[in-house]
């Protein structure tokens with residue numbers, strides 16, 4: 001939620017959408033809410049979230065309770081910030097892996113403590129890499145042999161291509177290794193250190209020594 005400088009009395013709730021996928025029922029619920037709350041603009045963000053612009057502050061809590069797009073999970077620093085996912089093998093002819101369940105599972109990971117900084121996840125079901133997995137804190141890219149897991153990428157002010165942690169992973173192996181990697185990051189990195197800076201400091205060999 002944030003206030004808008006041009007309209008200080010209006011706010012922008014940002015409920016998530018699992019893997020960027022919306023059903024007819026979701027879309028009907030959203031359009032009904034937009035009409036009833038008289039919301040002037042909805043933005044689909046690069047992180048596959050919705051930004052509701054121009055809503056009156058006193059209506060925010062009620063609107064959030066009606067949306068329920070994020071499986072009812074409140075935001076927590078013990079979980080990843082968001083996961084972007086491509087349509088995966090159910091919807092794209094190039095897809096080698098299913099992505100919706102993987103996205104939901106990663107979003108639901110309850111870590112051993114609060115993360116040092118926000119962690120963004122990109123899940124791509126083939127090498128074309130539509131979700132820019134190499135420049136996310138956690139990246140997954142599907143290959144015939146299994147998932148490749150990448151850690152420490154960043155697309156912001158100082159871009160960094162992440163490091164390959166492991167490949168040939170099954171869904172369960174990928175999920176377990178993500179959890180282990182993030183738990184190592186949260187107990188080792190200083191507060192407010194993004195994964196890219198952390199990896200520049202410690203190097204991939206040190207990470208592998210501790211998580212593989």
Ligand code: SF4
Nearest residue numbers: 086092095126129130
């Ligand atoms: S990453 Fe591959 S599987 Fe996913 S949407 Fe792009 S082309 Fe399709």
